[in-house]
Amino acid sequence: MGKKTGNRVLAETFAAYGVDHFFNVPMIIPPGIKEMTAIGVKSVVAHSEKAAAYMADGYARESGRVGVCASQAIGATNLASGLVDALMAKSPILALTGGGTADTRERNFYQEIDQRPIYAGLTKFSARVEKAQRLPDLLQQALRVATTGSPGPVHLELSGFWGAVLMEEVEHVMPPEPRYGFCPPIRPAASAEDIRTAATALRKAERPIIVAGSGIRASRAQAALLKFARFARIPVATSLDAKAAIPESDTLCTGVVGDYSRDTANIAVSEADFVLFVGSSTGSMTTRGWSVPVPGVPAVQIDIDPRELGRNYPLIVGLIGDPAAVLEQLGVELAGPVGSPQWIDRIAALREEWGKLAAQYENSDTSPIRPERLCSMLSESLPEGALVAVDTGHAAGWAARHLYLNRSGQALIRAAGSLGWSFPASLGAKCANPMRPVVCFTGDGAFYYHLAEMETAVRYGINTVTVVNNNHGFNQERVLWGEDAALEKNWKFGRVDFAAVAETLGMKAYRVERASDFRGAFKDALAAGRPALIDVYTDPSAVVPIPWEKPKELG
Structure with missing residues (x-):
């Protein structure tokens, strides 16, 4: 050579x-x-x-x-x-x-x-x-x-x-x-003895639940998780990064659990008498500061990294291996559904309660637009196979609660805490799969970080659609400053027209101030044949609710 x-x-x-x-x-x-x-x-x-x-x-x-x-x-x-x-x-x-x-x-x-x-x-x-x-x-x-x-x-x-x-x-x-x-290059399995121990514990559970984390995406184990959950009849809660692992319409889906969460998921995980952590690092964001579930609940954890097993929750057994491979092993050992029919009924009731609670703002036509309504319209407009890149902060909170991914092939990736991540990440995702519809969902505070990359998208023809939840400020932090005019510049921005900025840089751009205009703009943006941005003016008074957590017992 x-x-x-x-x-x-x-x-x-x-x-x-x-x-x-x-x-x-x-x-x-x-x-x-x-x-x-x-x-x-x-x-x-x-x-x-x-x-x-x-x-x-x-x-x-x-x-x-x-x-x-x-x-x-x-x-x-x-x-x-x-x-x-x-x-x-x-x-x-x-x-x-x-x-x-x-x-x-x-x-x-x-x-x-x-x-x-x-x-x-x-x-x-x-x-x-x-x-x-x-x-x-x-x-x-x-x-x-x-x-x-x-x-x-x-x-x-x-x-x-x-x-x-x-x-x-x-x-x-x-x-x-x-x-x-490519990840994963190999799929190591767990020991047979550990699988038997986990299956024995699962069979005893009346109210089991799965908490799935980012390891599901890293392992490309979404299909394996869905197959196992349906076979064993175990409800599923996920971190935001694993949100699309189970369709929102599936009767076993409880939603996103933790800090960025849907009430149904936090309630269900708190009521469970057995938790199967799958590809979850059991960190503070997914567990509401290690309170959902409460440490001590009977638990089994699947992870390819042995350092994660039992890090935050005592375990009946830790299953070391690739999540997809271990779930297949566990399904074979179980040989049938677990848990009680009443538990499935309880999950159905929680899902119904959430639908009623969420409808108030998801169906609102007020102006400025409610973020819940924006997420609902985005859910309805996303085509099959779409990937959504979600930022952190309020964008993550609204997406966890009100974004519904039900169509075939839809997926979500999210910032693990770095404000501004989603727009550049969406461009990278589109480069990896140019034929896939890629949508960035971000707030204006996050978008300011890297808006110069609009020029990059235009220069290289990276045709994503960016939806900006524009409340003209860091309104997640508004509560810190109250209504004091002398302090409002700490959270409130000037009224910058992102659509005009985007057009100057060569993007197709839309400004939406009424809910009735969003669907048409989104449809046009998907078909634009160039990078597109939709600047949606939303209600600056809307704040993601404090996540549900189990009331503390009076002592």
Whole structure:
């Protein structure tokens, strides 16, 4: 085999592993980008390193493939800040940065810092490539780590301000391992003894419930979860990230549980006498600060990462393995439904109560538009196969409660806490699957973070539809400041016309101030053939209700 430059090896490795987009901010490995372009890996240049990381994250969550983002040495810290969400959401990302060299370290070279401590806490693996000959093994190691076990971000620092080390030639190139370009590359099963223990406990339960988390999406285990739940007749509550794992219309669906939640889910989980956690990290957001359910409820947990088993809840047994594989094992061992018919009746009653409670605002035609009404109209308008990227804060709260995903193939990805994530992530998701309808649902506070990426969407023809819940402020925080005019600038924004801004940048744009105008605008936006934005003026007084939690007993 003849010698190749490190840039060529990088490009060929990406192609072999199914990576077809490279999200970056200049300048980073220009010769490498030329090599990528020559073999069909598309470079997407963003306006900020953080946005590039979010694009790679959206790409990875939508496709299951590794999302790649990159920046020169100066932008390394900006890029790192974009990896927090990916780490929390179990998203396989490879971050590449330029870095120092033996000749520049400890000499006050321009904006050079030690990147290792920064990336150590944000990635599963971080290493320096100081010679091009080390690229093949370190790159393949990084890709294996990103996609195996609990997926997550990895990092390679390429020596040289913009990664010039890859201009060196490489003599020996390792054969690719394409299976590690996609999650999950393998599906390990749990031990048979543990499966029997879990099944025995489940058979004793009268009111069992499943709490499903982001591990379902990371494992691509949605179909396995739905099959198991229907077979065993166990109701399902999910985190927001796993919301689309079970259709909202399914009689076993209780909704999203925790802080961003629907009352039905929190009540059902609190009343359950057995909880099966599946791919859930049992963190504070999904459990309402570890109060839904209360620790001590009989529980079994399925997770591919043994560190998560029993972290926050005592377990009858922890099942280590891939969620899809373990659910199949558990279904075989159960051999039939569990729980009582009265429990299913109780879930039906909770679903009915929610429908009556939600109808007041979901059917409202008041102006400004209620966010509940906006979510209801969006639910009705989303086509089959649509993917919705949801931001955090009020966007997440409204989506958890009032967005209904019932049509075939619909899915949802969400910010794990990084305000502004959803718009760049939606662009990355669209790059991963250009034929899929991709919709961003965000608030105006979040949209301000990365609205410059509208130009990126237009430049590359990334035809998403962005729906902005525009209440002209951080109204989630309005309660902190009261109605004091001297303090209102802490939450209240000026009345910026996002539709006009979007049109200036080349997008198709609509401003909606009446509920009756939304469906037509959304239909046109989907068919626009270019990036589109719908700026929806909503009621600034509307606040997501405090999540339901079990009343504390008087002592």
